[in-house]
Amino acid sequence: MTAPRKGQASAKIGRNEFHVRFSRSFMDPAFSLVKDALASVEDVALSNYINSHKAAVTEKAGSEFADPEYKLSVEWKANRDHLLAAEARQKDPVTASRILLINGSARNDGSCAGEISKTFRMLKLAKAVLEAEQIEVDTLDLSRLTSDYDRHIHPCKGCVSTAMPLCHWPCSCYPNHAQHQTNDWMAEIYGQWTAAHAVIIFTPVYWYQTPSVLKLMIDRLVCADGGNPDPTTTHGKNAQEAKDLELQGWPYPKHLAGRAYGLVVHGDVAGIEGVRRGLSDWLEWMGLIDAGALSRLDRFVGYYKSYAESHVIYDLDLAFQQEVVNVAKAVAAAVAQLRQGHLSMPDAGLQKPRPK
Template sequence: MPRVRKGQAPGKLSRVVFHERFAQSFKDPWFDPERDALARVEDIAWKAYSESRKAPLTQKAGEGFADPTYELSIEWLETRDRLRAAEDKRNHADTPSRVLVVVGAPRNDGSCPGEISKTFRLAQLCREILERERIEVDLLDLSLLTSDYAKRIYPCKGCVSTAMPLCHWPCSCYPNHALAQTGDWMAEIYERWVAAHGVLIVTPVHWYHAPSVLKLMMDRLVCADGGNPDPTSTAGKDAAKAKALELAGWAYPKHLAGRVYGVVVHGDVAGIEGTRRGLADWLDWMGLIDAGPKARLDRFIGYYEPYATSHDALDRDTGVQDEVRNVARAVAEAMKQARAGTLSAPGAKLKSPRPK
């Protein structure tokens, strides 16, 4: 059995440093009348941090888990139950077809940029086409991470690299109340992915890559690709137990497989092809099914033109607008075939000799 390597993480914060971190959220003078009350809250937070009180609300796992007596986070159980309900509803033949349209740009007019993104406009073109096809559209605008109060996606902690079964489906790393890592948007986003029959991602290129708001979500979806639906089987986050479980034989279940996808990537200078390939490869790896060549689009908008006139460039480029509409049409067509059981996906049922 491989040993668990240790020695990287520093020790806990000192009380002084903890105070400095805690106080950062209350620098506004409007909080001055409540400094005594905040000090009492800080003392409670310090105690919770010192005792690593990650999940203060738990209950016994119960039937269906490897260890029915294990105390599981109630918040995790509630998320798990919502995902199960969403999956059941999605699989019902009478459920209307649903596409999750993801806006991968961080820009909107409710924050510092002061203007909507071209990505949002392109996503609206997709939405219009899908709704004409009587398809329900769930618009997931990741720019809200930059403009909504306390809306956040925490980074993936990389549990999968220790052992796949340590990565739980849905993610159990958050919330972590001891570290004030609460309000994680992914608990809702997992449900929205599960509920969808198709996914259409629209994104710009940032420094040859997907923007940070999109990449945060992508990394946190690793648990959908091989994740462990039973945290009790690893006694929570017991690395040694997770390694043993993987080495005993792990199935690497693909929890989002079978959904249809399309991708629209746009840029102004470089990086569109690499980003489009990266997104498509990622979705392929998770077992999603591409909606054909017309559903994988990368285009420049306002090539080497000023940023200030980029919306005007999009206004003029009716060709790009129509190509984006075609991505939505391709997704709609493929999704209908997938739900009818007539979509051709050669090799989809072949067993991988090297699952991971």
């Protein structure tokens, strides 16, 4: 038996510290009018925290799970049912082709930045191209994490490194009501990925890497690559059961494999090739299929030029804009070929000697 190692996490905070943290959300003097009601809410929140009341409402899993009597979060079950329906639509040959466009920039005009991003404009350019080809376009603007009220992508907790079966598909780490880790956007985002026949990611380079809003999503998609679709096999987050299950032999199901992808990576100083390479490697590891050389773009826009004039510089770079158009057209062509059975992964039938 390989036992989980212990001794890192901090102890639960005490009543006084809990009060300090709870109260920070209500510092505005306007809340003084409801201070008695807030005190009652705080008492309930503290009790849920002390008792680790992670799932707000649960119900028996039912006959489709390994342990029908185990109580699953109703929120998780609803997310899982949504993914099953999205997957069925995605595989239905009579449905319209659907491409998900993802804006990985953190900037928008509803936050402190005060201006839309060039990345968002690139996405809109590609969207117009795809819609002209009668393709359904879904958009995911990750900059909304910086401007929407109480919208979050909570960080990945690394369950997969304990044992792959502990990482559930879709993720069951959130919401965690005991820890006030709620309003997790990933519940919706998993459905967007599942429903799509292809994805195109548009991103700037921040400090030689992807922006944090994009990296949060990337980390949380680990459950799509080998994740366990049945949390009752580990009875929730039982690390020992997950380790035992993995050591019996785990199939590492790739839940998003077979979709096409494209990339538009741009920067103004350095790092574009490394980011594009990292994104390509990640997507292909998950089983996505590249749409050709022209679908993977990395370019400088305004190399060492003024930030203040970056939109004007983008306006003048017509060649780059055409390259963005080409990314969209390449992915559209790949989707058509995939759905007609003319495009596939040549190595799909090979057995990996070291699956993970």
